[in-house]
Amino acid sequence: MLGLIETLVNIDSGSYIKEGIDKVGNVLSGEYAKIGFETEVHEQQKLGNNLLIRHPEAVNPEILLIAHMDTVFGEGTVAGRPFSREGDYAYGPGVIDMKASHATTLYALKALMESGSEAFKNVELVLNTDEEIGSIASRELIEQVAKTKKYALILEPAQNGHLVSERKGGGKYFLKVHGKSAHAGIEPENGINVNVGLISGGTSVNTIAPFAEAAIDVRIETWEDGDTVDSAIKEICSYSEIPGTRLELTGNITRPVWNLTAEAEALIAIITEEGQKNGLELLHEKSGGGSDANLTSFAGIPSIDGLGPVGADAHQESEYLYIPSLAERTLLLANVIERLSSK
Template identity: 55%
Template sequence: MQGYFEKEKENMLHLLERIVNIDSGSYQKTGVDKVGNILIKEFAQLGFIADVHEVPDKGNNIVLKHEEATNPSILLIGHIDTVFPAGTVAKRPFKVEGDHAKGPGVFDMKASHVMTLYALKCLISQNNDAYKNVYIIINTDEEIGSIVSRELIEATAKKVEHVFIMEPADLDGNVVTGRKGGGKFFLKIYGKSAHSGVAPEKGASAIQELALKIVQLHELTKWKGIHVNVGLVSGGQSVNTIAPFAEAGIDLRFETQEQGEFAQAKILEICSFTETPNTRMEISGGITRPAWKTDESQHELLLLMKDAASELNIDLGTTYSGGGSDGNFTGNMGVPTIDGLGPRGGNAHQDDEFMVISSLSERGQLLVKVLEKLNK
């Protein structure tokens, strides 16, 4: 098996270069669909049929199933959208430096799609029909909360017994067995402009009101398992004008669903009234990803993965993440879910993002071994 991945190394890197060198930010439909179409054609050569779910303003979501499959019991999920703006590829295209591949989205998570494809190719080369036991979802809006693809993910997850999220692994190769839930809220405050020197009493400062709210929102972090961060603020008209408008983006993280619902209620309560006279506010948003806590249903799947890793002389660790993924949805549903099966690397969402090339083989072999064991 190791020999197979070593033999295919250059082909894997060539495909990875093709899809990394396409700008595919979440709102760049043309680029996202271009990446999706390349992958559809690659999987079609293996006999996988694509069910394309059209999305008018974002990339089309894709479900793949082998033409000879009947009722697959495993779901593999991965996204092809990135966080990078149009033009990023022109500034820093795909490149190889030693054992590192670099480029926008190379680690999070385009390398995972290449690895998944070649893991299935490996199974086919071994005449092992485990490749018929999988659904694959390629979704296109994970970086913005999987708002459109969530329904498709949850509907497909109901059909299977196990879910693997092909998000990348950290440098240690740990798999993820739980994630915090999260929410996004957007606050707009309207005041009244006035000259700050001539007639400040005629104005009502939206920035003043926002400052009061920020303090109260951040105080919610004192509650166990809850973290609130006002990460974006803007407002005002000029330095010598009482601010007629201000807005903020609020991030919420929580460990249990109960904590999330409590925190959401508190955020909405805080933002339900103003304390600065002649101001008003609007609040939108809510919980976008439920909390996913490890439970007994997941334990058996994790043991199987550890056995597979042991056979490959891999010491497989686990981690709990504060970041969200599509695993929040399937894990919260109670479907046994393991996350972080992709290649190793680091610095996701940054200019120096990288993927460890040798881990394409290491993690690809692990996926092959796990699929083999679950197909017995």
């Protein structure tokens, strides 16, 4: 498992690095082929190709497993800090969010097959490539596959060892400001644009930017919040108060709010019971971050997240995987799939 994780971590696969993500996808589809699973490739021109994986003997599988292949890290990150291990901890870009989850998922299915269980035929996997940027391009595939499922298990890492049962919704907006270029020292009065906040743009450090762009992240607790924020942002950006500038706003609320349902609580009860059989005391909590569970829950499928291994500091240089959690989380996932398949 660690060998596979090391291979995956040592591939730069930020959301916009198509070549790297597709390389990760090729490694994983190859591993699944070794155990008889088939991969259907959903090609994309700019982003990495999404993968739909199932066993050829699967007939109307009821369980959807989702794990994303992209990370938040840019090209060249691996060269600076590749996979490393120190005692019970492993480090590297994306090691816990969520390349280690690919190993536990694969090996859970291997465990089922080696035990003689037929439950591996009751799963279908979506390995998507843009979760870190909102799953905008993979959402249609996820929702299409989810329609025929009874359960959705999302393999995001466990937060403090906990399951995730609810998440905030969210969205992303991109504001482009078209202005007028000018020398910042000699004729600043002839330049028109914004120059505060987290933005990108400009042509040189001593030139007023003829163009700038701001990325705006939004988190919401309810759909009503989403409507309010969406309307407010669009109203604010519907006109410019600075003569000579033009505003261009794109984006919207991309992730629906995920609230705990009675059906999901029943699923949590099953998962916690299976954990207790192997000495795991599993709690569940709400997360402020979004995931693909927002999409499957919105589609009406009982969904639980945080079924990956344990680690912390995702999206940071200090990101780590707690290695002893690999085996226990693999066993938990295998047993949950077996339990849900016998219902």
